[in-house]
Amino acid sequence: xxxxxxxxxxxxxxxxxxxxxxxxxxxxxxxxxxxxxxxxxxxxxxxxxxxxxxxxxxxxxxxxxxxxxxxxxxxxxxxxxxxxxxxxxxxxxxxxxxxxxxxxxxxxxxxxxxxxxxxxxxxxxxxxxxxxxxxxxxxxxxxxxxxxxxxxxxxxxxxxxxxxxxxxxxxxxxxxxxxxxxxxxxxxxxxxxxxxxxxxxxxxxxxxxxxxxxxxxxxxxxxxxxxxxxxxxxxxxxxxxxxxxxxxxxxxxxxxxxxxxxxxxxxxxxxxxxxxxxxxxxxxxxxxxxxxxxxxxxxxxxxxxx
Amino acid sequence: xxxxxxxxxxxxxxxxxxxxxxxxxxxxxxxxxxxxxxxxxxxxxxxxxxxxxxxxxxxxxxxxxxxxxxxxxxxxxxxxxxxxxxxxxxxxxxxxxxxxxxxxxxxxxxxxxxxxxxxxxxxxxxxxxxxxxxxxxxxxxxxxxxxxxxxxxxxxxxxxxxxxxxxxxxxxxxxxxxxxxxxxxxxxxxxxxxxxxxxxxxxxxxxxxxxxxxxxxxxxxxxxxxxxxxxxxxxxxxxxxxxxxxxxxxxxxxxxxxxxxxxxxxxxxxxxxxxxxxxxxxxxxxxxxxxxxxxxxxxxxxxxxx
Numbered sequence: 088x089x090x091x092x093x094x095x096x097x098x099x100x101x102x103x104x105x106x107x108x109x110x111x112x113x114x115x116x117x118x119x120x121x122x123x124x125x126x127x128x129x130x131x132x133x134x135x136x137x138x139x140x141x142x143x144x145x146x147x148x149x150x151x152x153x154x155x156x157x158x159x160x161x162x163x164x165x166x167x168x169x170x171x172x173x174x175x176x177x178x179x180x181x182x183x184x185x186x187x188x189x190x191x192x193x194x195x196x197x198x199x200x201x202x203x204x205x206x207x208x209x210x211x212x213x214x215x216x217x218x219x220x221x222x223x224x225x226x227x228x229x230x231x232x233x234x235x236x237x238x239x240x241x242x243x244x245x246x247x248x249x250x251x252x253x254x255x256x257x258x259x260x261x262x263x264x265x266x267x268x269x270x271x272x273x274x275x276x277x278x279x280x281x282x283x284x285x286x287x288x289x290x291x292x293x294x295x296x297x298x299x300x301x302x303x304x305x306x307x308x309x310x311x312x313x314x315x316x317x318x319x320x321x322x323x324x325x326x327x328x329x330x331x332x333x334x335x336x337x338x339x340x341x342x343x344x345x346x347x348x349x350x351x352x353x354x355x356x357x358x359x360x361x362x363x364x365x366x367x368x369x370x371x372x373x374x375x376x377x378x379x380x381x382x383x384x385x386x387x388x389x390x391x392x393x
Numbered sequence: 394x395x396x397x398x399x400x401x402x403x404x405x406x407x408x409x410x411x412x413x414x415x416x417x418x419x420x421x422x423x424x425x426x427x428x429x430x431x432x433x434x435x436x437x438x439x440x441x442x443x444x445x446x447x448x449x450x451x452x453x454x455x456x457x458x459x460x461x462x463x464x465x466x467x468x469x470x471x472x473x474x475x476x477x478x479x480x481x482x483x484x485x486x487x488x489x490x491x492x493x494x495x496x497x498x499x500x501x502x503x504x505x506x507x508x509x510x511x512x513x514x515x516x517x518x519x520x521x522x523x524x525x526x527x528x529x530x531x532x533x534x535x536x537x538x539x540x541x542x543x544x545x546x547x548x549x550x551x552x553x554x555x556x557x558x559x560x561x562x563x564x565x566x567x568x569x570x571x572x573x574x575x576x577x578x579x580x581x582x583x584x585x586x587x588x589x590x591x592x593x594x595x596x597x598x599x600x601x602x603x604x605x606x607x608x609x610x611x612x613x614x615x616x617x618x619x620x621x622x623x624x625x626x627x628x629x630x631x632x633x634x635x636x637x638x639x640x641x642x643x644x645x646x647x648x649x650x651x652x653x654x655x656x657x658x659x660x661x662x663x664x665x666x667x668x669x670x671x672x673x674x675x676x677x678x679x680x681x682x683x684x685x686x687x688x689x690x691x692x693x694x695x696x697x698x699x
Contacts, residue, residue, distance in 0.1 A: 106539035117555050125557075225687075229680035231631055233638050234654055234672030241661050241668075328544030335546055336635055340658075350547065354554040355640055366551055370542040 093382055100374050111367045112157035113150060115359050122146065126169060126357045140169065144360070161364055168353070168361045175364030179346060186345035189337070190330040193265040194323065197272030202312070204273065205280025209315075210307050212285060221281070224274035232333055236267045236340040253342040264341045268333045272326060276319060283315035290314075327376045331369060431692040438688020444681035452497040461488035463495040463648040471664045481666035483657065489666065493674050495648035500678055503564055503633035504626040510568030511629075512622050515575025516614060520606055522576065523583025534580070541573045549632050553641040560649070563642035567632045571625050578621060579614050586613050620690045627682030634675050650675050 115122040123141050141147055145156050160166040164174040201224075208220035243263060244252035251260050287293065288311055296306045335347035342348075346365060353361035432438060451458065461467075461478075467486035474481045480489035522533040540548065552566035586592060586609065595605060636642035637651030645652055650671040657667035 102535045103538040103542055106535055107542050110539065114551070114555050119557065225680065225683060226676075229627065229631075229683050230676045231634055231638075231654075231672065231679070233635060233651075234668070234675060237654065237658055237661065237668050238672065241665060245662055332544040332546040335550070336639070339639060350550065351639055354550055357554070362551065362554060366543060366547065369544075369547060370539075373544060374542050 092385060096378055096381055100378060103374060104371060107370045108158065108367055109154060111363050111370075112154045114363065115144075115146065116150075122359065126359055144169075157363070161367070166360050166364050168358050170356055170358050175361050176368070178349060178361070179365055179368050182344055182346050182349055185343065186331070186334050186338070186347060189261065189264055189268060189334055189343065189345065190327070192261055193268035193333075194272065194330065196265055197269035197276055198323070200269065201273045201276025202280055204277035205315075206284060206307065206312060208277065208281040209284035209288065209311075217281075220277060224277045227270040227274035230270065232267050232271065233336050233340050235270060236263070236337060239263050239267060240341075260341075260343075264337045264343060267340075268330060268337050271329065271333060272323075275326065276323070279319050280312070280315055283319070284311050287311045287314045323380075327380075328373045331373065429692070432688055435688040435692055437684045438692070441681040441684025441688065444677065445685060448497055448501060448678060448681070451494060452501050455494045455498060459488075459491035459494050461491045463487065463491040464646045471660060471667070473664070474666055480670045481664065483653070483667050484660055484664075489653075489670055492648040492653060493650070493670050496650045496653065496671065496674060497678070499560065499643060499647065499649045500630050500634065500675070503560075503567065504630040504678075504682065506564045507567035507629040507633065508571060508622050508625045510565060511571030511625065512575050512618055514568070515572040516579045516611075516618055518572070518576040519579025520583055520610060520614070523580040523587070524602065524606060524610065530580075533576070537573045537576050540569070545570050546632055546635060549636060550639070550641060553636055558641040558644060560637075560643040560647065563633055563636045566636065567629045570632065571629065574621055574625070575618065578617050582614050582617060583610050586610050616693050620686065620693055623682070623689045624686035627679040627686065630675065630679050630682065 118125050121137075123137050123144070123146065127137065127140070145153050148156070157166070161176060164176055166175045167173060168175060168178070204220040204223060208217045211217050240252045240263065243250045250262055252263070284307075288307075293306060293311060296310050297303070301310075331347070334345060335351060337343070338345040338347035339351050346369065350362065350365045350369075352358075353365065465487065467482070467488075469478070469482050470484055470486045472478055472482040472486075478488050478490065480493060482488055483492070518533055518537070522530040543551065549563070549566040549570045552569050553563050556562040556565065592605065592609060595609060600608070633642060634649070634651035634654075637649050638655045639651075640655070643649040643652060645656070653671035654668050657664075657671065660667050
C-alpha cells in the first residue's frame, strides 16, 4: 500500500513540473515589447548585437523547439547568464548550500522559540502569558522582514557593534539573518503548537499520565508536546517554500551570497536565462521537499492518506 | 455546513412554501447576527478594525492633512524629528511624515486591489474546476499546483520582472501569487456543496447550472472567501512593500513605504528616523489587517483553518 501511495505522489509531480517548465521556458515572450531589447536595456546594443542574442537564445525558433532547447541547455550547462556568461545551473548549485544553511539554522531557531511560546501559551491558557506569547507571534507575521533586518543591523551592528552586519562566512554572520528569517515561522509554529496542545491536553491519556503521578512538566513536555508535534512537521515541510521566499529578501538586505540574491540580481538586471533557470530549479526543489513531507507524514501516521 | 442547509431551505421554501424551512432560514439570520456580535466582542479584531478605519480616513484625507509636498525637495536634509517635521526629513529634504501619510494610500490600494484580483480570478477558477470536474478540473488544478510550486514572493518577483517594474504590475503580481489559495478553498467548497441533497432537490426542480452556481454555490463560498481576503490583505501589503523595497514595485520618487526604507537604509548610521517611521507604518498596517482577518475567521467560521 505504502509503495503504491508513494509512487502515486511522485507521479503527480510530473505534470506540475511540466507546466512550470513550459511557462518558465517561454516567459520571455510574455514581456510586453521585444524581450531582447528589454534585456539589453539602456546599454545601447546595436541591431546586429540584438539579432545575435536573439539567435543565441533561440528566440527566432518555433515555441516547442524553444522549450526543448531550454531543457537541453539547462541539462548540459549551456544555459548561461547573458551578463556574466556563467552557466546558470553551476551558479545555482554553488550558491544553494549558502541558502540551505541559512534556511536550516533559521528553522531550528524558529522551532525552539516557537515551541517555547506555544507550550507556554497552551499550558497557561487565557492568562497574560498566553496573550503575550500570541502577541509576539502576531508581531512576527506582521513585521516586514526587510525592516526587521534593518532594525537588527542598526541595533546590533551599528549601535552596539556586537555582530557583523553583512556578508557571508563564520557563524557570527548567520545570527542576524537567521533570526530575521525565523520570526515569521515562530508565529506559525507557536500558534499551531498551542492549538494542538490545547486539544491534546483534554485527552484521556493525559489524565492517565497525571493520575499515574507523573510530574506536570513531564506530562506537558513529554506526552502532550510529542503528540502535538505531528501537524507541526507538515507545516515545517510546507513552509520550506516560505523560507526560500524569505531568504530572497534576507540575503539581499544582509548582502549574503545565495540563490535569493542570485534571483533578485538577475531580475533587476533583466538577465532572463538566470531567472528562468533559478525559478525552475527552485520550484523543483520545493516540489520535492513537499513530496518528502507528505510521504514522511504518511509513514509517521499511517492513518493519513490524501 | 449549517448555512448550506439553509440556502437549500430558502430554495425549497420559495417554491413549496414549507413553513419549517422558513423557520430554518430565520434561525440562520439569527446566527449571522450572532456572528456579528462575536466579531464586535473580539477585542483584538475591534482594535484592528479601528486602526484600518483610521488609516483609510488618513489615506483619503492625506492631501488635506500633510504639511508638505511628499515629493517636494528642500534644503533641510536629514533633519531629526522636530516641531516643523514631526518625523524628520530624508536625504533630499522631503518631509517624512507627509511621505508616510501618502504611503498609506499606496499600501492600502496594494492590499485591496491585489486581493480583489486574486479573489475574483481564484473564485472563478475554483467554481469552474469544482462544478465541472473531470478534465477541466484536472487541467485547472495542475495550473494551480504549478503556481504554488513557485513560493509567494518569488512568483510575485518573477511576474513583476516579466511585466516590467511598476506599482500596477506589482499589484497584479501580488494578486497572482494569491490566486491558488482562493481557487483551492472555493473548489473544495463546491465539491462539498455538490454532494448536498438540496442541490439535487434544486436540480430536480429545474435549476440550471448557472442558477445553481449563483444561488447555491457562491453564497456558501462567501464566508471563506471573505475570511481569506481579510487575511490576505496584510500579506499583500507586505509583499507589495517588499517588491518596492527590492526595486521592482512602485518607483521613486513615489512616496511608498518600501521605497522609503530602501532609500533610508544608506543613512541608517546618521539618521535613524528615515527608516524607522516607514517600517513602523507597514508593521502597524499589516498588524491591523491581520487582527481583523483573525477575528473574522473566529467569528464567522471557527472551523476554517487557514
